[in-house]
Amino acid sequence: MYKINVSTLILSLLLGFVSSQALAEKADKFKETKVSGIAGAYDASKNIITFEKIEVTRGTLYIRGEKGTDISIPTSKEHPEGGGTTVLLGTPANPVFFRQKRDGGEELWIEGTAQRVEYNKASDVVTFHGAAVIRFLDHQKETRKLEGEFFSYDSPNDFLNLANSSTGKSTQNGGRVTFTQQPEKAKTETKTSKP
Numbered sequence: 001m002y003k004i005n006v007s008t009l010i011l012s013l014l015l016g017f018v019s020s021q022a023l024a025e026k027a028d029k030f031k032e033t034k035v036s037g038i039a040g041a042y043d044a045s046k047n048i049i050t051f052e053k054i055e056v057t058r059g060t061l062y063i064r065g066e067k068g069t070d071i072s073i074p075t076s077k078e079h080p081e082g083g084g085t086t087v088l089l090g091t092p093a094n095p096v097f098f099r100q101k102r103d104g105g106e107e108l109w110i111e112g113t114a115q116r117v118e119y120n121k122a123s124d125v126v127t128f129h130g131a132a133v134i135r136f137l138d139h140q141k142e143t144r145k146l147e148g149e150f151f152s153y154d155s156p157n158d159f160l161n162l163a164n165s166s167t168g169k170s171t172q173n174g175g176r177v178t179f180t181q182q183p184e185k186a187k188t189e190t191k192t193s194k195p
């Protein structure tokens with residue numbers, strides 16, 4: 001069976017383009033997580049909240065979707081440092097949106113969209129399923145763009161895992177994963193003449 005090892009490919013690509021200073025905002029992990037929506041329900045027996053028009057914030061992290069399902073909030077005994085998983089669903093016209101500041105500069109951001117987004121609060125890993133797009137921004141200018149059916153973004157380590165199907169596993173007949181790197185500005189040399 002033919003298997004594309006895109007995680008190794010993208011790691012080698014990103015090592016050349018992403019410096020160790022471009023990590024996601026580390027302080028976000030220690031910030032309060034807030035989940036809100038226009039309507040919701042809480043199942044106390046399963047400890048699950050469901051929201052319509054959901055928004056999740058945690059420091060500079062912001063995720064919004066049409067519906068949030070299976071939002072589990074484990075007790076402090078299960079996860080002393082906090083945890084749980086938030087699953088957000090979008091529509092083709094209005095996909096789930098994700099944005100987070102990156103360390104290494106004042107205006108460095110990563111943002112993305114997908115049909116389904118899962119956010120693990122304990123590991124700070126976000127996964128994108130279906131028509132996923134991830135963009136790296138520097139002062140609102142796109143520097144890198146990734147497109148595919150699945151991305152897993154480990155924000156503490158600034159590591160992306162990619163696959164050509166929304167299941168998270170690459171398949172022979174799946175689509176393609178695309179990585180686009182914008183050219184760097186050409187350095188202009190100024191010559192000074194001696195009197």
